[in-house]
Amino acid sequence: MWLTGMIFTVAQVVGGVLTQWAGWRWVFFVTVPIRVAGLVGAVRGLPRHDAPGRRPRLDLVGAVLVTTALTGVSYGVMQARGQAVLGGGLALLAVFVVHQARWAREPLLSLGIFRLRAVSSGNAVMLLLGLGFFASPILLSLYLQDVHGWSPLRAGLGYLPVGVAMFAGAQAAGRLTLRFGARRVTAGCCLVGAAGALGVAAFLGVDRSYVLTVVVSVGVFGFGTAAALTPITVVASSGVPAAQNGLAAGLLNTVRQTSGAIGLAVLGTISAATASGWATTHP
Incomplete structure (x- = not known):
């Protein structure tokens, strides 16, 4: 899961470079060759399915x-x-x-897997985490640009401390999970992330400090969230029959991606409405 923190960090910086010097559309164009390379690598590098017996049909x-x-x-x-x-x-x-x-x-999705309490609870936590966290990089970038007047590149670089915190959290997650157990670490890391979110709510503002708002508060938010991803994955896949390991992993990833998209949509709408209302009352 340490890769998640690295990807978040690199994506913010690269996105800032592309937006400032090439235009925001290139943020999407640049993913095309990456996806093509991934597809070619998967076709050529992944082993073929040679298991005995009949292959399952795609629903x-x-x-x-x-x-x-x-x-x-x-x-x-x-x-x-x-x-x-x-x-x-x-x-x-x-x-x-x-x-x-x-x-x-x-x-495609055997609904019986939800009878496993670990699967249901793990995915429920991931859903809430995705709704609250995965929109934060985009909203943070808009905050630094629209409120502090930073350029896209500077806003991307301003996210680096958060990426470092996420990397540290992801690195610590494995050791913490082995020592204290997945459930305890999930709860503890979510509490750390919630404390960071409260800090963001307390310090966010037009004239507030970048250090307190982003480096400290969002950094704590990112550390706790990144550290929670590993134990959540462990919980959501525990007790699953070997034949359904792929299903459990795919389900968790789908919940993560979908909750992030919906969370971004909801929080983006709230943010835009709040900013519009503030601009109306502060001409």
């Missing part, structure tokens, strides 16, 4: 349903008048659940 209907549903939910949350899209996404998500439970011969 194509289920894949289309859940992808469309999650896209609709994320898009609907982001749009000010996206209630119809949001409702459609939620309806498709319900159809997906019914399809997995009753109609699919080989379901």
